[in-house]
Amino acid sequence: MIVIGGSSSVGLAKEVANNLGCEFMQASTTRFPDGECYTRLDRESIEGDAVIIQNTYPDGNLVEMLLIRDAAVTLGAKRVIMVIPYFGYARQDRLFKPGEPMSAKVMCGILDRVCDKVVTVDLHKESTLDHFTHEHVDLKAAAAIAEHFKSEGIDMVLSPDIGASARAKDVGDRMGVPYDHLEKTRLSGTEVRIAPAKSDCAGKRILIVDDMISTGGTIIAASKALKEAGAASVTVACTHGVFVNNALDNLRASALKEVLCCNTIDTPASGISVAGIIADELRKG
Ligand code: R5P
Numbered sequence: 522m523i524v525i526g527g528s529s530s531v532g533l534a535k536e537v538a539n540n541l542g543c544e545f546m547q548a549s550t551t552r553f554p555d556g557e558c559y560t561r562l563d564r565e566s567i568e569g570d571a572v573i574i575q576n577t578y579p580d581g582n583l584v585e586m587l588l589i590r591d592a593a594v595t596l597g598a599k600r601v602i603m604v605i606p607y608f609g610y611a612r613q614d615r616l617f618k619p620g621e622p623m624s625a626k627v628m629c630g631i632l633d634r635v636c637d638k639v640v641t642v643d644l645h646k647e648s649t650l651d652h653f654t655h656e657h658v659d660l661k662a663a664a665a666i667a668e669h670f671k672s673e674g675i676d677m678v679l680s681p682d683i684g685a686s687a688r689a690k691d692v693g694d695r696m697g698v699p700y701d702h703l704e705k706t707r708l709s710g711t712e713v714r715i716a717p718a719k720s721d722c723a724g725k726r727i728l729i730v731d732d733m734i735s736t737g738g739t740i741i742a743a744s745k746a747l748k749e750a751g752a753a754s755v756t757v758a759c760t761h762g763v764f765v766n767n768a769l770d771n772l773r774a775s776a777l778k779e780v781l782c783c784n785t786i787d788t789p790a791s792g793i794s795v796a797g798i799i800a801d802e803l804r805k806g
Contacts, residue, residue: 522544523598524544529786537799537803549562562593564596565596572602573586577605590635600638604640605641611644636655643732645732658802662785667691673756677720677728679701679702699720705742705743710736717746726754727756729744729747730758733759733761734763736766740757744775755778762782
């Protein structure tokens with residue numbers, strides 16, 4: 522087995538290969554003057570399976586992944602396993618208005634045609650994977666997050682909405698602390714309203730967990746509600762730190778104690794590694 526890192530995930534791919542004790546190679550990717558992607562796997566052949574680790578976000582990374590896959594197959598890869606730490610378009614998993622595409626399904630359809638197995642991490646909704654006909658698995662970052670925070674004196678784990686409550690339970694159970702969820706209403710792409718917390722948060726050190734932070738609107742509103750409820754401190758850990766429009770700077774300048782995410786996307790806050798859980802899955806074949 523060889524682990525190939527696409528440009529979005531070089532560090533993570535290296536870590537996964539080290540964990541597995543197998544060969545790592547980085548795809549040499551550049552851009553043509555017109556912006557089109559050029560990539561090359563600088564070797565003569567591939568024997569055995571090729572694991573390609575690359576995000577499908579932003580769009581250019583999807584094209585790079587497809588090109589790396591073709592190069593790997595041409596070099597002789599037996600099976601192609603796509604590890605997609607952050608799967609773009611996962612939030613557009615249903616029709617919100619007539620005339621829209623089912624974007625998440627479209628992405629699955631493209632990838633399904635070109636690989637033998639897909640490994641994702643904390644997909645927005647696990648049911649998205651039902652669109653794959655090949656072997657697929659969605660790994661959970663909860664164990665890595667709980668491990669990171671287990672000796673940080675957290676009193677309670679909360680999710681910002683009911684949709685992420687299973688994640689709060691998973692992390693809370695692993696840390697041996699209570700969990701709950703807040704009530705979120707989305708007002709626009711950047712604004713949300715969070716109802717006052719039902720649980721007693723006064724004096725507590727709270728850890729908010731979510732699958733992703735994009736604009737940061739959800740976490741800013743949640744931490745405000747928790748501070749108003751008397752929380753002693755609010756820390757946030759998400760799996761995917763997308764951090765659009767200076768979201769990370771805004772969050773760090775807020776009353777939050779700490780902002781951390783996993784290394785599914787490489788950011789200055791990516792302090793929790795999912796390499797171990799990916800390697801464990803790849804060991805299964
Ligand atoms: C939504 O359901 C997700 O779980 C996240 O809470 C959301 O995508 C975060 O987006 P933002 O940071 O823009 O509020």
